[in-house]
Amino acid sequence: MLKHNFSAGPCILPQEVFKKAAAAVLNFNDLSILEISHRSKDFVEVMEKAQNLALEHLDLTDKGYKALFLGGGASMQFLMVAYNLLESKAAYLNTGTWSTKAIKEAKLFGDVIEVASSKDQNFNYIPKGYTVPSDVDYFHFQTNNTIFGTQLKDDPTVSVPMVCDMSSDIFSRKRDFSKYDLIYAGAQKNMGPAGTTLIVVKEDILGKVSRSIPSMLDYQVHISKDSMFNTPPVFPIYVSMLTMEWLKDNGGIEWIEKINNEKAALVYDEIDRNELFEGFVANKEDRSMMNLTFNLVNEDHKDTFNKMWQEAGINGLNGHRSVGGYRASMYNALTLESAQTLVDVMKELERKA
Amino acid sequence: MLKHNFSAGPCILPQEVFKKAAAAVLNFNDLSILEISHRSKDFVEVMEKAQNLALEHLDLTDKGYKALFLGGGASMQFLMVAYNLLESKAAYLNTGTWSTKAIKEAKLFGDVIEVASSKDQNFNYIPKGYTVPSDVDYFHFQTNNTIFGTQLKDDPTVSVPMVCDMSSDIFSRKRDFSKYDLIYAGAQKNMGPAGTTLIVVKEDILGKVSRSIPSMLDYQVHISKDSMFNTPPVFPIYVSMLTMEWLKDNGGIEWIEKINNEKAALVYDEIDRNELFEGFVANKEDRSMMNLTFNLVNEDHKDTFNKMWQEAGINGLNGHRSVGGYRASMYNALTLESAQTLVDVMKELERKA
Numbered sequence: 001m002l003k004h005n006f007s008a009g010p011c012i013l014p015q016e017v018f019k020k021a022a023a024a025v026l027n028f029n030d031l032s033i034l035e036i037s038h039r040s041k042d043f044v045e046v047m048e049k050a051q052n053l054a055l056e057h058l059d060l061t062d063k064g065y066k067a068l069f070l071g072g073g074a075s076m077q078f079l080m081v082a083y084n085l086l087e088s089k090a091a092y093l094n095t096g097t098w099s100t101k102a103i104k105e106a107k108l109f110g111d112v113i114e115v116a117s118s119k120d121q122n123f124n125y126i127p128k129g130y131t132v133p134s135d136v137d138y139f140h141f142q143t144n145n146t147i148f149g150t151q152l153k154d155d156p157t158v159s160v161p162m163v164c165d166m167s168s169d170i171f172s173r174k175r176d177f178s179k180y181d182l183i184y185a186g187a188q189k190n191m192g193p194a195g196t197t198l199i200v201v202k203e204d205i206l207g208k209v210s211r212s213i214p215s216m217l218d219y220q221v222h223i224s225k226d227s228m229f230n231t232p233p234v235f236p237i238y239v240s241m242l243t244m245e246w247l248k249d250n251g252g253i254e255w256i257e258k259i260n261n262e263k264a265a266l267v268y269d270e271i272d273r274n275e276l277f278e279g280f281v282a283n284k285e286d287r288s289m290m291n292l293t294f295n296l297v298n299e300d301h302k303d304t305f306n307k308m309w310q311e312a313g314i315n316g317l318n319g320h321r322s323v324g325g326y327r328a329s330m331y332n333a334l335t336l337e338s339a340q341t342l343v344d345v346m347k348e349l350e351r352k353a
Numbered sequence: 354m355l356k357h358n359f360s361a362g363p364c365i366l367p368q369e370v371f372k373k374a375a376a377a378v379l380n381f382n383d384l385s386i387l388e389i390s391h392r393s394k395d396f397v398e399v400m401e402k403a404q405n406l407a408l409e410h411l412d413l414t415d416k417g418y419k420a421l422f423l424g425g426g427a428s429m430q431f432l433m434v435a436y437n438l439l440e441s442k443a444a445y446l447n448t449g450t451w452s453t454k455a456i457k458e459a460k461l462f463g464d465v466i467e468v469a470s471s472k473d474q475n476f477n478y479i480p481k482g483y484t485v486p487s488d489v490d491y492f493h494f495q496t497n498n499t500i501f502g503t504q505l506k507d508d509p510t511v512s513v514p515m516v517c518d519m520s521s522d523i524f525s526r527k528r529d530f531s532k533y534d535l536i537y538a539g540a541q542k543n544m545g546p547a548g549t550t551l552i553v554v555k556e557d558i559l560g561k562v563s564r565s566i567p568s569m570l571d572y573q574v575h576i577s578k579d580s581m582f583n584t585p586p587v588f589p590i591y592v593s594m595l596t597m598e599w600l601k602d603n604g605g606i607e608w609i610e611k612i613n614n615e616k617a618a619l620v621y622d623e624i625d626r627n628e629l630f631e632g633f634v635a636n637k638e639d640r641s642m643m644n645l646t647f648n649l650v651n652e653d654h655k656d657t658f659n660k661m662w663q664e665a666g667i668n669g670l671n672g673h674r675s676v677g678g679y680r681a682s683m684y685n686a687l688t689l690e691s692a693q694t695l696v697d698v699m700k701e702l703e704r705k706a
C-alpha cells in the first residue's frame with residue numbers, strides 16, 4: 001500500500017522524482033549517476049541547472065546572489081554563517097530548537113544578542129515587536145520552526161544583513177527573497193533528499209571579517225569554484241535538481257503555495273472543529289503551513305488514534321519528543337489526498353469515541 | 354555499450370550495488386529510501402550496519418575505535434583533524450596535492466612540520482628515511498596519492514597519534530590498521546558514491562585540545578550521537594553499506610587485494626613492456642595499485658590513442674591536469690576484464706604505430 005508520508009524530514013518527494021532518480025542510478029548517459037565524475041560535462045550541467053533553478057524559484061537571478069550546494073547539513077551553516085559574517089556581534093531571534101542551536105554555535109565567534117525568544121511558552125508562538133540593533137553584523141532567524149510548527153509569515157525589514165534558515169519552508173510560499181542576504185536550507189524537506197544544503201548568498205556581504213576561514217567553511221572559496229571546490233554530493237544534488245524541475249514544470253512556488261494553503265486549511269480546520277484535537281500553536285497567524293502540530297485533548301484516545309492512522313497508511317505523524325502529540329508535516333510533495341486521508345481518520349476517531 | 358569506467362572518483366561501483374540502490378529509491382519497506390526519516394528503525398539499522406562493516410573490514414572491531422559517516426567530503430577532514438587534534442604542532446608528510454591542501458588547513462590551527470616532501474620532482478615518488486618528531490600532536494599522511502599515482506605500501510611506525518587520509522585506497526589492501534589512530538576516507542572511491550566521508554577514530558586521542566570546537570566539527574559530538582547529531586547523508590551512507598556488504602560477501606579485503614594486484618600487474622607490465630608508454634612514478638615500489646599514471650613517450654600518438662580507448666568503451670582515462678598523460682584508476686569494482694581491455698588497446702596502438 002502506498003504510504004501517506006507525513007515525515008518531518010527527510011520527507012516525501014514527488015513520485016516522478018523517485019522514478020527519474022532510480023533510472024539515473026541504473027543509467028545516466030551510459031554510466032550510473034553514482035559513478036560519474038563530478039568534473040564531467042554531464043554533472044557540471046546538473047550543478048549549473050540546480051543553481052539556476054534555485055535562484056529562479058527565489059526570483060533572485062541576476063541580483064548579485066550566488067547559489068551553492070554543499071555537504072554537511074543545515075547545522076553546518078549555523079557555524080559557517082558565524083565564521084564568515086560574525087566580526088563582533090550578531091542578533092538572533094530565538095523561535096525554537098534550531099534557533100537555539102544556531103545561537104550556541106554563533107557564540108563561539110562573537111557576541112549574540114537574542115532580540116526575542118518564545119522559550120517562555122515552549123516556543124508555541126512567534127515573538128513580535130522586537131527591535132534589531134543597527135550595529136550588529138547580521139540578523140539571523142528561521143522562517144519555519146519544524147519542531148514546534150510555527151512560521152514567520154512576513155519578511156522582517158532590518159537595516160543589517162538578513163540571514164535566514166529556510167530549511168523547512170523553502171520553495172513553499174512566495175516571499176520577498178530579495179530582502180534576504182543569505183538564505184540556507186537543508187535539502188531534505190522541499191528540495192530533495194538528505195545530503196546537501198542550499199546556500200543562496202548575496203556576494204557583497206562576504207569578505208568582511210578579519211579572522212582566517214578554513215577553505216571548506218569559506219563561502220567565497222566555494223563561490224570561486226562554482227560550488228565544486230571539492231567533490232560535491234552528486235546524487236543528492238541531482239535529485240534536488242529533479243525536484244526543483246518538477247516544481248517549475250508545474251507552475252513554481254505560486255502554484256504550490258495555493259495547494260499548500262489548501263492542504264493546511266483542510267487539516268487545521270479539522271483540528272479546530274474536532275473536539276478531540278487541539279492545535280499546539282498559541283496564535284493562529286503563527287501556524288506553520290508545513291508542520292502542523294496538534295494534540296489529543298484526551299490522551300485516552302491515543303492508542304486508538306495511533307492504530308487508526310497507521311492502518312490508513314499514514315507514516316511519520318508522531319510529534320517531536322520536545323512537543324509530544326502529533327505533527328503533520330505537509331511539504332510540497334504531499335498530496336491533497338494524503339491531507340484528506342488524515343482528516344478522514346480524525347473524523348473517524350470522533351465517530352468512534 | 355557497457356563502459357569501462359576508469360574515473361578517479363566518483364568512480365565505478367559494483368553493478369549489483371547500482372541495482373540494489375535503484376530498487377531502494379523506488380521501494381525500501383514501502384517508502385523510497387530518499388523519503389525515510391533518518392531516525393526510523395530502518396535507517397538506524399543501515400547506519401549501524403555501515404559502521405560495523407567499516408570496523409570489520411579494517412579489523413578494528415572492539416579495539417576502542419568509533420566509525421562515523423559525515424557529510425562534507427574528505428576535504429572537511431583536513432580542517433576537522435587540526436581542529437580536534439592540533440594543540441601546538443603537527444607533522445605532515447607532503448606527497449601531493451591533497452597533502453598540500455591538508456597542510457594548508459592545519460596551519461590555521463598551529464605549527465606544521467613538513468617531515469618530507471616529494472614536491473621537488475612533481476610528487477613522482479614517496480619520500481623515505483624521514484623522522485617524525487616525538488613531541489608533535491600527531492603525524493598526518495596520505496596512503497595513496499590519487500593524482501600522482503604513488504602509494505605508501507608500508508604502515509609507518511611512529512610514537513605519536515597517526516592520522517591518515519585513505520580516501521583513494523581504503524578497503525583495497527590489507528594493512529595493520531591498528532597502527533592508525535584516525536583514518537578518514539571520502540566514500541567516492543572504494544566505499545560508495547560521493548556525499549559521505551568515513552572517519553574511524555580511536556576515542557582516546559580525542560578531547561585533548563584546549564580550543565572550543567563547533568559542534569558539527571567536533572568528533573566527540575558526533576560520536577556521542579552515533580553519527581546522527583544532525584541529518585546524515587542517508588542515501589550515500591546506504592550505498593556505502595551496500596558496497597561494504599558486497600566486499601564482505603565476496604571475501605573481504607583479502608579477496609579484493611589479490612584481484613587488485615592482478616589488475617595492476619597487468620597494466621603496469623604493459624606500460625613497461627610497450628615502448629610507446631612510460632610510467633610517471635619514479636620508483637616501482639611507490640606505484641599505486643589504484644591510480645596508474647603513465648604517459649605516451651611520443652605525443653604524436655595522442656589523438657589516435659584517445660580515439661582508440663574511447664571507442665573501446667573506456668571512460669575517464671585522462672590524467673589530472675597537474676600531471677598530464679593518463680591515469681587508469683582501477684578501484685575495487687573495476688573488473689579484470691576492463692583492465693584487459695585497456696591493455697588490448699595499448700597493444701593495438703603499438704601494432705598501428
Ligand SMILES: Cc1ncc(COP(=O)(O)O)c(C=O)c1O
Pocket residue numbers: 009072073074075076098142144145146147165166167168186583584585
Ligand atoms: C529549520 C531547521 N534548521 C536546521 C535543521 C538542521 O538540519 P540538518 O539536519 O541538515 O543539519 C533542521 C532539521 O530538521 C531544521 O528543521
Ligand SMILES: Cc1ncc(COP(=O)(O)O)c(C=O)c1O
Pocket residue numbers: 230231232362425426427428429451495497498499500518519520521539
Ligand atoms: C587522497 C584524497 N584526499 C582527499 C580528497 C578530497 O576529497 P573530497 O573531494 O571528498 O573533499 C581526495 C579527492 O579526490 C583524495 O583523492
Ligand SMILES: [Mg+2]
Pocket residue numbers: 095096097098099144145146147148
Ligand atoms: Mg524548531
Ligand SMILES: [Mg+2]
Pocket residue numbers: 270271272273274275276277278279
Ligand atoms: Mg479542536
Ligand SMILES: [Mg+2]
Pocket residue numbers: 448449450451452497498499500501
Ligand atoms: Mg595527490
Ligand SMILES: [Mg+2]
Pocket residue numbers: 623624625626627628629630631632
Ligand atoms: Mg614502456
